[in-house]
Amino acid sequence: MGYEAKELDKLISTVRQKYGLPALGVLIAQGQNAPLVAMNGVRVLDGNQRVGESDMWFLGSTAKATTATLMATFVIRTPWYIPIRIRTTQRAS
Numbered sequence: 001m002g003y004e005a006k007e008l009d010k011l012i013s014t015v016r017q018k019y020g021l022p023a024l025g026v027l028i029a030q031g032q033n034a035p036l037v038a039m040n041g042v043r044v045l046d047g048n049q050r051v052g053e054s055d056m057w058f059l060g061s062t063a064k065a066t067t068a069t070l071m072a073t074f075v076i077r078t079p080w081y082i083p084i085r086i087r088t089t090q091r092a093s
Contacts, residue, residue, distance in 0.1 A: 008038040016041050023051040 008026060016024040023041030030036065043049045 005036060005038060008036060009040060012038055013040045022047075023055075025051065025055075025057050 008028070012024045012026055015021075021041065022045040023039065023043065025039035026037070028036040037053065039051045039053070039055075041051050043051055043055065
């Protein structure tokens with residue numbers, strides 16, 4: 001990735017303005033290094049209070065899919081995993 005803080009700030013500002021978002025935040029994890037965090041915008045679309053690092057961000061649109069994927073991976077990789085066969089009551093004609 002190799003982003004620097006100033007580059008990332010400029011990038012998210014451009015994206016936020018392009019799509020008319022009140023705020024946009026980004027966190028990039030880079031191996032063992034401290035994550036790079038950047039945010040830009042205001043708390044309310046017509047407001048003037050800037051977003052900050054202590055603000056809470058909504059992640060609901062990805063949380064369920066991520067959790068389901070992690071759980072499926074866990075189930076498949078555990079030694080007690082038992083394949084399940086599903087039977088239907090209908091028979092092919």
